Amino acid sequence: MKIGVPREIMEHEYRVGMMPGGVRALTKLGAQVFVERGAGEGSGYADRAYEEAGAMLVASTEAVYRMCDLVVKVKEPLPKEYPWIQKGQAIFTFLHLAADRGLTEALLAAEVVGIAYETVTLPDGVRPLLRPMSDIAGRLAVQVGACYLQRTNGGSGVLLSGIPGVERGRVTILGGGTVGTSAAKMAVGMGARVTVLEQDSNRLRIVDDLFGGRITTLIASSETIHAAMVQADLAIGAVLVSGARTPHLVTSQTVAQMRKGSVIVDVSIDQGGCVETARKTTQADPVYTSHGVIHYGVANLPGTVPRTSTQALTSMTLPYLIKLVQRGVEAALRDDPELASGLNVFRGRVVHSGVAEAHGMRVESWQ
Numbered sequence: 201m202k203i204g205v206p207r208e209i210m211e212h213e214y215r216v217g218m219m220p221g222g223v224r225a226l227t228k229l230g231a232q233v234f235v236e237r238g239a240g241e242g243s244g245y246a247d248r249a250y251e252e253a254g255a256m257l258v259a260s261t262e263a264v265y266r267m268c269d270l271v272v273k274v275k276e277p278l279p280k281e282y283p284w285i286q287k288g289q290a291i292f293t294f295l296h297l298a299a300d301r302g303l304t305e306a307l308l309a310a311e312v313v314g315i316a317y318e319t320v321t322l323p324d325g326v327r328p329l330l331r332p333m334s335d336i337a338g339r340l341a342v343q344v345g346a347c348y349l350q351r352t353n354g355g356s357g358v359l360l361s362g363i364p365g366v367e368r369g370r371v372t373i374l375g376g377g378t379v380g381t382s383a384a385k386m387a388v389g390m391g392a393r394v395t396v397l398e399q400d401s402n403r404l405r406i407v408d409d410l411f412g413g414r415i416t417t418l419i420a421s422s423e424t425i426h427a428a429m430v431q432a433d434l435a436i437g438a439v440l441v442s443g444a445r446t447p448h449l450v451t452s453q454t455v456a457q458m459r460k461g462s463v464i465v466d467v468s469i470d471q472g473g474c475v476e477t478a479r480k481t482t483q484a485d486p487v488y489t490s491h492g493v494i495h496y497g498v499a500n501l502p503g504t505v506p507r508t509s510t511q512a513l514t515s516m517t518l519p520y521l522i523k524l525v526q527r528g529v530e531a532a533l534r535d536d537p538e539l540a541s542g543l544n545v546f547r548g549r550v551v552h553s554g555v556a557e558a559h560g561m562r563v564e565s566w567q
Contacts, residue, residue, distance in 0.1 A: 381410065
């Protein structure tokens, strides 16, 4: 099997789809691994390290696509990459297809086997390839939000921790999954007053037990969301529906009633965002203001800490890559229900219900 690791072309994306250690493990199994020159530099991995691990270096992203059976990335292919995708090729990466019809159609046209990190699911419902990035994103969301609350950055000038005699800042977190829990840990650590809203009462009970009364937990409804948002200095969107577009839980009318200079960080923007006024931004231009509220919508938030993120992600993807190499793509998918749960598109068919529903397409079986 020929495996390709291209350099990420998304703006300010410094992660890489495989560390040199992964190359070494796969080449020992007989795979050929082609790495684009400079692909690992943003995460601190030099070309020489990949060569020493057994990789062959290639000059361009296009070359990686054209010569490989399986492409391993971090972020979804961008429109510039669509012409390079080969018919029948397998792509293993974050895809977020429910929020991107153009990419969905491009992968269908190329009859790609598209395995999305974010929908690989264990029997207990845990998404192992999404979890480390969600953990990082949740922690970073509070860190970033606290920064933009500073008056010099356009914020309201609130210090989340407060000081003795001065009220602490309020943080509202929508969603009690991995992102929301990690955000709550960071916000509590900063000394903020934290409210977590979640629709799943069992999950909310787990979150409440975890923090031992140090946060407020509420069942999410239109009323509780509105009330918590208008009181927030910082709001974190941490909602995920596996493989599907994120519903808008916060209306523009609610945003208009928030305090001027408050901040929204919508981590779920990859899947469309849970705040109606939220849209994707970039590291080069990360924020904008709507209704007097600062919005941060960087879709590749973990990419701001690429060394940590690459190590966390690739340690989780490597066992699945080993299965793909040892058995071949289709046999590995047949033999491993966890890996098969990551399938979004398969040789011209949409095989994930969330993606099909998002685009009004028919969901089909891949077998």
